[in-house]
Amino acid sequence: MKSKLTLLAVTMMAMASPMFAQGAGNTDPSNYRLAAAYIAMGIASGLCGLGQGRATASAAEAMARNPGAIAAIRVALILGLVLIESLALYTLVITFIAK
Amino acid sequence: MHELWITKLFNSNLAGPANTVLNAINFPAADQRNPWSDWMVCEIVVFLFVLVFFAVLRARLSVDRPGKAQHTMEVLYDFVHASSEEVVGHEGPRYLAFFGTIFIFILFLNLIGLIPGFDSPTMYPMVPLGFAVCTFFFYHFTGMREHGLGYIKQFLGPFWWLAALMLPIEIISHFARPLSLTVRLFANMFAGEQVYLTFIALTKIIVPVVFIGLHTFVAFLQAYIFMLLAMVYVGGAVSHEH
Numbered sequence: 001m002k003s004k005l006t007l008l009a010v011t012m013m014a015m016a017s018p019m020f021a022q023g024a025g026n027t028d029p030s031n032y033r034l035a036a037a038y039i040a041m042g043i044a045s046g047l048c049g050l051g052q053g054r055a056t057a058s059a060a061e062a063m064a065r066n067p068g069a070i071a072a073i074r075v076a077l078i079l080g081l082v083l084i085e086s087l088a089l090y091t092l093v094i095t096f097i098a099k
Numbered sequence: 100m101h102e103l104w105i106t107k108l109f110n111s112n113l114a115g116p117a118n119t120v121l122n123a124i125n126f127p128a129a130d131q132r133n134p135w136s137d138w139m140v141c142e143i144v145v146f147l148f149v150l151v152f153f154a155v156l157r158a159r160l161s162v163d164r165p166g167k168a169q170h171t172m173e174v175l176y177d178f179v180h181a182s183s184e185e186v187v188g189h190e191g192p193r194y195l196a197f198f199g200t201i202f203i204f205i206l207f208l209n210l211i212g213l214i215p216g217f218d219s220p221t222m223y224p225m226v227p228l229g230f231a232v233c234t235f236f237f238y239h240f241t242g243m244r245e246h247g248l249g250y251i252k253q254f255l256g257p258f259w260w261l262a263a264l265m266l267p268i269e270i271i272s273h274f275a276r277p278l279s280l281t282v283r284l285f286a287n288m289f290a291g292e293q294v295y296l297t298f299i300a301l302t303k304i305i306v307p308v309v310f311i312g313l314h315t316f317v318a319f320l321q322a323y324i325f326m327l328l329a330m331v332y333v334g335g336a337v338s339h340e341h
Contacts (some may be wrong), residue, residue: 072185075185089280089290096289
């Protein structure tokens with residue numbers, strides 16, 4: 001199964017070879033800035049989403065196991081979520097700066 | 100970006116005093132006929148509102164028959180007091196004035212952007228920078244007041260032979276704190292506004308209301324988080340090794 005998937009992946013990558021036929025169009029850096037900004041924002045949001053999901057999941061489980069500590073866990077959860085959120089927001093700010 | 104109506108009001112009437120003050124501190128305005136900027140005007144509006152609100156509340160304080168405003172502010176006070184005790188430790192409520200001011204001022208600055216005709220000053224990067232720099236100097240000041248000159252020992256790490264390694268790391272991380280405070284508050288408010296504008300352009304009617312609701316929630320949350328992080332930093336500065 002793994003070798004079939006590898007073969008499929010390599011075939012799809014080989015099928016993209018017509019890309020080399022395009023001329024030396026405008027390799028103006030500012031054209032790449034927008035695309036790079038979109039990709040960077042996507043990666044940042046995705047990874048921060050994963051991180052926040054893990055934080056929320058363990059906070060919910062901890063609250064279920066120990067209902068007496070709900071207030072303290074809630075504080076830790078909010079603090080952790082906001083700190084992870086700010087990492088995605090740094091990328092957003094760079095997106096606006098590099099416009 | 101076009102001017103708000105209230106900035107126009109300030110610029111047409113109070114341009115003279117503003118130019119005098121700015122020239123006195125050797126920082127002349129870029130446009131001498133419109134020296135007031137949107138965020139400065141809105142900040143002054145919020146400042147006057149908060150001042151008048153709390154002055155009137157102070158005059159009407161009553162132990163037997165508290166009104167709704169007094170009740171709400173008592174809940175707020177207890178909340179900040181309990182948070183500071185929990186996060187900073189036993190000495191937390193000494194700094195209650197700073198934390199409460201940060202929370203209330205940032206909260207109202209965030210919320211004034213929801214009123215059409217006003218702009219959130221926290222949407223412009225200078226205003227959160229001002230708060231972050233104040234917090235930075237405040238927590239170092241409290242640390243030095245608590246520990247005297249032994250405050251430097253915190254930056255040197257647990258062992259004396261690690262000090263040369265720990266000191267640059269600690270300095271960098273301490274300078275990253277006001278940076279992250281600024282960018283967090285600015286980016287949240289700015290992004291909220293941009294998302295709102297995008298959705299007004301896309302779907303004109305129902306969907307922007309959802310984003311206004313989200314922006315309100317984020318406004319409260321970001322004010323709380325700024326206060327909480329200020330408490331964490333002050334707690335780190337004044338803590339004594341057990």
